[in-house]
Amino acid sequence: MTDRQIIDLYREGSCEKAFNLIVEQYTERLYWHIRRFLCNHEDVNDLLQDVFIKIWAALPSFRGESQLFTWIYRIATNEVLNYLRKQRFKALVSFQDVTEILEKKIDEDARFNGNEIQRELLKALQRLPEKQRIVFSLRYFDDLTYEQISEITNTSVGALKASYHYASNKIKADLEKLF
Amino acid sequence: MNGNMNIEKDKNLLESIPELKKMPYSVPEGYFESAMDRAKEIPGKSASRVWQKLYPLASMAAMFAIIATIGTLILNRWEFFSEPSEQMQMEDYLVHSGYDFTVSDYQSENSQLADAEISSEDIVQYLIYTGLSIEDMGE
Known part of the structure; x- marks a missing residue:
């Protein structure tokens, strides 16, 4: 339905x-x-x-x-x-x-069943500012369009694109430390 | 342009590892079914939640109504047992007697009293009752 x-x-x-x-x-x-x-x-x-x-x-x-x-x-x-x-x-x-509290929770979570890079991605996500964290999550994990995210967050598409760009850069920098 | 290139690079890195998009957590067996069942109970619970919110107000209103009723009853009882004033007694008498007390009736009643004759026997009875002698009367 x-x-x-x-x-x-x-x-x-x-x-x-x-x-x-x-x-x-x-x-x-x-x-x-x-x-x-x-x-x-x-x-x-x-x-x-x-x-x-x-x-x-x-x-x-x-x-x-x-x-x-x-x-x-x-x-x-x-x-x-x-x-x-x-x-x-x-x-x-x-x-x-x-x-630190959130990262510790990720490390101690008994229900975590992923690999190290997945753990690092989740930790990197927690280090982002709130707005960037939400934009990145909705765009990357939920595959929402910027227009849909704009409706959810009441933010302009341009600002969302910029936020996603900064968030991606930070996460990429954190993940690269693993390699 | 440079910004767009950066976005493309980031996208490539994040897209190059497919498992990154998957959530690396498990949930207890049957969790989503039980979560749905609990969520479906919300409409029923919210009605009782509304009542829970209204309950203190409703009980206060009920208490106020009880106090007002008891107060009214006590006041009415007090008025019932208390001695009414002379004027109120007269008013009550006139209202409840059903007698049409008009001026003409009063005058005709008084004229009858004026016309009535006092016999000597009545005078003797009066003197006996008051203890007065005929000599005292003469003085």
Whole structure:
């Protein structure tokens, strides 16, 4: 079922059915989207539920000006950013470096089943500024177009291209250290 | 131009290792199914969440209504048991008697009283009752 059909279903009054279809279509995608920023399965699990709570609460206000897909990703991305800000504040209060905490989580994650270059890519991603991290993740991993990312982040396509370029350069520099 | 070339180079490096695009994490078995099931419970839970938010307000309103009712009852009871004033008693009497107390009735009642005769027997009874003697009356 397409996003348009889901929204039509919602507007016809089948709200729960429409929401269930959103859950079925987006659970896995959103999980991996969030997983790139949060380096712990349990944290992702909690945040994913929060995202769906927000989606259910905000669905009545969805006016269809943007695609359902970008609207859902915007909610998820905002939740991730809020979570990361809280993490940064906690780290600041305890005089710790949040990037170090995240890198340590990647190293200690029992669910990691990749190779060294994949681990380094994830660590390099955590070292990027928030905006670049989001743009790189949405563009590189989720294969979204700049126009879609523009809708999600409310940023111009030109600025996104520049952000992606800087992010790619930094990641490339980090990965090259392995060779 | 130089910028575009850099982008191409970066793209080549990142695209040259296909596994980089894959997420190197596993999830517990059946995780996505259980996550979906939990997410599908949200609409039902959100209704109870709304009630949870409204519950303190509703209980406060109910408490206020109970206090107001009890207060009204107490005040009414107090008025019921308290002694009404003389004027209120008269008003109550007039209202509840159903008697049409007009000026003409009052005058005719008084004229009947004026016309009534006092017999000597009535005077004797009055003197006995008050303890006055005929001599006292003479003084």
